[in-house]
Amino acid sequence: MRRILIVDDHLIARTAIRCLLDGNPFDICGEARDGKEAIEKVIELKPDIVLLDINMPVMDGIRAAHEIRLISPEAKIIFLTIHNVPAFRDATQSLSHAFVTKHEAAAELIPVLNRLAEAPPNHTKIAGEIPSRALRQSADEVKGPGPGGVLI
Secondary structure, three states, X not given: OEEEEEXXXXXXXXXXHHHHHOOOOXXXXXXXXXXXXXXXHHHHHOOOEEEEOOOOOOOOHHHHHHHHHHHOOOOEEEEEEOOOOHHHHHHHHOOOOEEEEHHXXXXXXXXXXXXXXXXXXXXXOOOOOOOOHHHHHHHHHOOOOXXXXXXX
């Protein structure tokens, strides 16, 4: 059973992800509210898969992914975010194994998790430098509400 860490600054999003994964062969080993806490949890819990939002307080998901790749290169990272923008997909590509939008999570997340769970443990991407300065800042610069006026 693969151990999953859920990282999102919204409790309702973390709860929805838990509900979505309920009944599937995954063990949710923990949750984090921001990138800094995610790094601490990765060190402590050693998850196989990290579901990571992009726009979060304290440390955004792109910066957290870069750090997670350094401290736990065997962990598989899936960006699970509201941001379906080419700049975000490009910025996350070298840091993650998959990118799933929250709008498509109900249909796409379980198949992506199953595919990654079946991949060999050493089947990870090499973490490179964080993409250009503009992309590093992109998560901080995205402002505006998501569905229902909530920035997710």
